[in-house]
Amino acid sequence: MEVKVIRSAGRKKTIQARMVGDTLVVHLPLGMHREEERKVIAEMKEKIEKKKLKKQINKDDYLRKRFDEFNRRYFQGRLKANSIEFVTNQGRVSGSCTPNRGTIRISHRLLDMPGWVLDYVIMHEMTHLLHPNHSREFWAKVGEYQYTERARGFLIAKGMEEDEES
Numbered sequence: 001m002e003v004k005v006i007r008s009a010g011r012k013k014t015i016q017a018r019m020v021g022d023t024l025v026v027h028l029p030l031g032m033h034r035e036e037e038r039k040v041i042a043e044m045k046e047k048i049e050k051k052k053l054k055k056q057i058n059k060d061d062y063l064r065k066r067f068d069e070f071n072r073r074y075f076q077g078r079l080k081a082n083s084i085e086f087v088t089n090q091g092r093v094s095g096s097c098t099p100n101r102g103t104i105r106i107s108h109r110l111l112d113m114p115g116w117v118l119d120y121v122i123m124h125e126m127t128h129l130l131h132p133n134h135s136r137e138f139w140a141k142v143g144e145y146q147y148t149e150r151a152r153g154f155l156i157a158k159g160m161e162e163d164e165e166s
Contacts, residue, residue, distance in 0.1 A: 001048070003041055007032070017044040024048060050088040057086045057108055066122050067104070074144055079129050084122075086111070094160045095121045097128035104129075113154070120151030 002023045009030045016027040026041055063084045071079045082102035090096065090107035094117075097104045104125045110118045123145040131138035142148055155161035 001045055003045070005037070005041070015040055015044075017048070019048060053108065054086065054088050057111065063104075063106060063122065066119065067126065070119075070123055070126055074123065074141070075126070075130070079126060081126075081129065084125075092160065094155055095125040097125040097132075099129050099132040102129065107160070109160070113158075116147040117151045117154050120145055120148055121155075123148070 004020075004023050004025045006025065006027045007030045008027060011027060011029040013029060014027075015029075018025055024041075024045060026044055028037060028040065032040075063086065067079075067081055067084050071077055080102055081104055084104040085106070086108045087105045088108045090105065091109070093107065094110060095104065095106045104122075106118070106121055106125070110121060120142075124142050127138055127141045130141065145151075152161055156163050
């Protein structure tokens with residue numbers, strides 16, 4: 001990615017970055033130290049790359065299709081989700097659900113794992129729409145997915161799931 005830096009004497013603290021075509025244009029204060037500039041530019045590049053990746057990995061609606069299939073198979077079509085998407089800012093957890101908003105977020109790290117692991121995480125997060133906790137009822141429902149134990153062990157080994165059921 002090409003980077004164009006514009007230093008401005010009128011800028012005291014604020015930093016601005018945006019893509020113009022294929023170029024990242026970064027506006028910085030004139031007196032910023034070069035080492036700090038490099039750090040800021042690297043952070044901005046990473047942020048833009050993650051944003052592009054998120055858009056790319058969510059373009060085919062794969063997660064929505066799996067949600068709909070699992071909803072029919074395991075939940076008799078009762079669940080409603082406002083969104084289900086891959087995100088690039090979950091490093092230690094595999095997924096998250098906000099039941100009152102109906103949102104499910106799945107870590108992009110799962111893209112490099114076996115499909116049955118991703119399916120388990122989808123099932124896990126979908127079940128939170130019904131049980132917003134890790135109760136016995138929650139685990140009983142998640143356990144209907146045939147590879148639950150195998151997937152949990154895989155994620156525990158990767159440091160992306162806790163080794164307990166409560």
